[in-house]
Amino acid sequence: xxxxxxxxxPSAAELEERNTVGIRKEIVTNTVSDDYPDNYANEExxxxxxxxxxxxxxxxxxxxxFEAQFSLIGVDASIAxxxxxxxxxxxxxxxxxxxxxxxxxxxxxxxVLAHRLGLIPFTGGKKGLRDFMGFWRKxxxxxxxxxxxxxxxTVSLKLAAKCTRNKxxxxxxxxxxxxxxxxxxxxxxxVFEPLGGQAKWFSGEDTIRPVNPDILIVKMRPGQEIDIxxxxxxxxxxxxxxxxxxxxxxYRLMPKITILQPILGADAEKFANCFVPGVIGLxxxxxxxxxxxxxxxxxxxxxxxxxxxxxMRDTVSREVLRHPEFEGKVKLGRRKDxxxxxxxxxxxxxxxxxxxxxxxxxxxxCGILRPQVTNMVQTF
Amino acid sequence: MPSATKTRDSxxxxxxxxxxxxxxxxxxxxxxxGGDPMEEDGEDNELGEEEEEEEPQRVRILPGSTSTAAxxxxxxxxxxxxxxxxxxxxxxxxxxxxxxxxxxPSEDKMNLRxxxxxxTTATAALEKGLQDLEDLCDVVSEEFWTQRENFMxxxx
Numbered sequence: 171x172x173x174x175x176x177x178x179x180p181s182a183a184e185l186e187e188r189n190t191v192g193i194r195k196e197i198v199t200n201t202v203s204d205d206y207p208d209n210y211a212n213e214e215x216x217x218x219x220x221x222x223x224x225x226x227x228x229x230x231x232x233x234x235x236f237e238a239q240f241s242l243i244g245v246d247a248s249i250a251x252x253x254x255x256x257x258x259x260x261x262x263x264x265x266x267x268x269x270x271x272x273x274x275x276x277x278x279x280x281x282v283l284a285h286r287l288g289l290i291p292f293t294g295g296k297k298g299l300r301d302f303m304g305f306w307r308k309x310x311x312x313x314x315x316x317x318x319x320x321x322x323x324t325v326s327l328k329l330a331a332k333c334t335r336n337k338x339x340x341x342x343x344x345x346x347x348x349x350x351x352x353x354x355x356x357x358x359x360x361v362f363e364p365l366g367g368q369a370k371w372f373s374g375e376d377t378i379r380p381v382n383p384d385i386l387i388v389k390m391r392p393g394q395e396i397d398i399x400x401x402x403x404x405x406x407x408x409x410x411x412x413x414x415x416x417x418x419x420x421y422r423l424m425p426k427i428t429i430l431q432p433i434l435g436a437d438a439e440k441f442a443n444c445f446v447p448g449v450i451g452l453x454x455x456x457x458x459x460x461x462x463x464x465x466x467x468x469x470x471x472x473x474x475x476x477x478x479x480x481x482m483r484d485t486v487s488r489e490v491l492r493h494p495e496f497e498g499k500v501k502l503g504r505r506k507d508x509x510x511x512x513x514x515x516x517x518x519x520x521x522x523x524x525x526x527x528x529x530x531x532x533x534x535x536c537g538i539l540r541p542q543v544t545n546m547v548q549t550f
Numbered sequence: 551m552p553s554a555t556k557t558r559d560s561x562x563x564x565x566x567x568x569x570x571x572x573x574x575x576x577x578x579x580x581x582x583x584g585g586d587p588m589e590e591d592g593e594d595n596e597l598g599e600e601e602e603e604e605e606p607q608r609v610r611i612l613p614g615s616t617s618t619a620a621x622x623x624x625x626x627x628x629x630x631x632x633x634x635x636x637x638x639x640x641x642x643x644x645x646x647x648x649x650x651x652x653x654x655p656s657e658d659k660m661n662l663r664x665x666x667x668x669x670t671t672a673t674a675a676l677e678k679g680l681q682d683l684e685d686l687c688d689v690v691s692e693e694f695w696t697q698r699e700n701f702m703x704x705x706x
Contacts, residue, residue, distance in 0.1 A: 207643035217641040219685045228694045230701035240697070242690075248637040249686065255630040522698055526691060533687035535631055539624070540680040542609045543673060 180213070190426060190503040195491040203246055203506070231482075231510075238521035241424065242509045250421055250509040256528040257419040259407035263518045264292060264299060264325065264378075266400045266412075267306075273397040276390050283388060287329075287400060288412045290357050290385055291516040294325075295376025299518060302371045306403040321366030325378055325402040328361045333390035350392055358383035360400075378402070381517030415524060417514040424508035425484040428501040429476060432466040437495060438476040444490035451479035482510065611673070612661070619665040620672035627660045628652060635662065638686065639679035644670040 180188070192199035205215045227243040242250055269284035276283070293299075306323040309315060331352045339349045346353045357380035364372060372378050388396060407414035427449070433441045434455070442450040452474045460471035467475070486504065490496050515521045612621040624631070632650035639648040639662075647665040664672040 203637070206640050214643075215641065216643045217638055217682045217686075219682075219689065222686060223689050223693075226689055226693055228690075228697040230697055233698065233701055233705075240694075245690070246637050248633040249690075252630050252634040253690075260630065522694075525694060529687050529691040529694070532631075532634065533684050533691075535627070536680040536684045536687070538605050539609055539627075539631075540677060540684075542605070542607055543622075543677050543680065546607075546609055546611055546673070548611060548673070 178212075180210070189506050191423065191506055193486060193488065193502040193504065195488065200506075203248075205246070233522055235520050236515040236517060238511075238513045238525070240511055240525075242421075242511060244507050245509065246507070247509075250511075252532055253525065253528045254419050254421055254511070256531045257416050257513065257524050258414050260531050261415045261519070261524065261527050262305075262404045262406055263413050263415040263516070264294070264303065264402050264404050265410075266290065266292075266327065267403040267405065268401040270399040270401075271397075272399065273395055275394045276388050276396055277394075278388050283396070283398075286387060287398075288410070290360075290387075291381045291417075291518070292378055292402065293381050293517040294362075294372050294378035296519075298368070298371025298376060302367070303404055305405075319401070321368050323403060324365065325368065325372075326363045326365055327378070327400040327402065328363055328398070329355070329359060329387075329400070330395075330397040331355050331359060331390070332395035333392050335392045346389075346391070350390075352390060354389055355387045355396065356383060357385035357387060359387075415516055415519050417516045419511070419513045419524070421509040421511045423504035423506065424510060425481045425486045426503040426505055427478045427481050427484060428503070429478060429499065430501060431499040432470070433476040433496070433499055434467075434470055434473050438474045440493070441476045441490065441496060441500075444493070444496075445487075446483050446485055448480050449478070449484045451477050453477050615672065617671045617673075618668065620663075622662045622664070622672075622676060624660040624662065626658050628658075629660075632660045632662065634683060635676075635679050638682045639664060639675055641682075642670075642675055642678060645675050648675075 188200070188204060191201050204210070207215050209215060222244070225244040227241075229241040229243065231239040231241070233240070242253075266288045269280075269287055271280045271283070274280050274283060278286070302322060303325075304323050307318045309317045333350050333352045336349055336351050343349055360380060362372065362378040390396070405413035427445075432455075438452055442452060444450075455467045455470045455473050455475050457471055459465055459467040460469065462468075486502060488502065490500055491502065511525070513521045513524055515524055519527065608625040608627070610623050612623055615621055629652065632652070636648050636650045639645055645664060645666050648663065650660060650662045652660055662676070664675050666672055666675050670678075
């Protein structure tokens, strides 16, 4: 506990100041977390679940199936970052792992083709992907190459196509897609071949399929052909980015723009142009404001003034700090505990589901380690 | 499995590719050290039906530790848990010092140092940290889900 110093509880203004990362022309200030016991006299700052429940807030901005934006308010960067990292690297998904090239006479080399195939995002019945499908294990040196390959851990795909001349093509045509059949091979041409019990989980709209059918895999010319079989396995983003269930998962801190002195007329317009459209609004100075002594608006009734409309949209480019006329009139910052998350799913999970899964995963990590710590051999 | 590939001598080539990792200064606890990353996570067995197999021990206390000042070594953990755990342990008023490090990027290890006042022990502080982090996760998922439901209801 902090020694008593007779210091009073911090004012709202001081708390606000502590919670703001200052952004000046060339430097940033107050970037470090300080909410630890003993950091401020007479302040607790110990972990308390109920305190956290009261102060922690979530705000949704967008929640589409594959794209979500929301704010976590009242957490530390280390926690927000853990969730972000887990979404990228610790949530499993299914991707092409092995490519068997029976024939490939296209201009793309086997290994390049295999790499392209690996990066194609696939989706399928959620229940089957989560519950039925498990992890494939590499067979031991003595084991058969397929000793560990089952319908519960491997999805088989086929891609076979041969490019031929289109006899019915118009004589004057120059478009390869018209002149030849199978000139372009797309992700939609990959055929899923259900093994064993997979038919039950992955049929109809639950079938294993590329998220975007229009991904171009290879271009061919008459006489060229590819004949490929693929095995998909479940894996983690820490092993290879193709297993990452998110296209992007990132956060940024909430921008904060404080106008310290009135910015009026032509200056106000220039001021607004220093920011992304929509961040700064222009309003007319009201009679009330013009009457108030010391407001800086005296005698400016009806003129345009700059107001902060939507700080969240700002990119904090610091453009405004380059202009001498705004010096001392504006302060830029970011809220230290306000994380605007943006999650874009690659297609196997819903975006909000991904965040829930990341929280679950962090909890599971702790749950597995806690008994291990308790049972740890104390050797010192 | 594909008949055309069945006959191929599959992994002989790969088996010899294994790099010899430089010996660690610390005795190896986990037998899976240096193994294939896909062999990971005993709990994720291939049938996915059986409940979790026994987890391999992934924490140990490092030599030179005392009851109030200890270093812990976590296998297969990184910045994700390291920094989160460090934060929550630092919020414990009985803890004087807490920090984490990843001694070498190519070794999948994370070290955590805890020094406490006499009111508790380092191991107890670590256990409390893990418990607090679990509690935090509960609060986050509850709030997230309520707000999600509110948002979706407001949209329709």
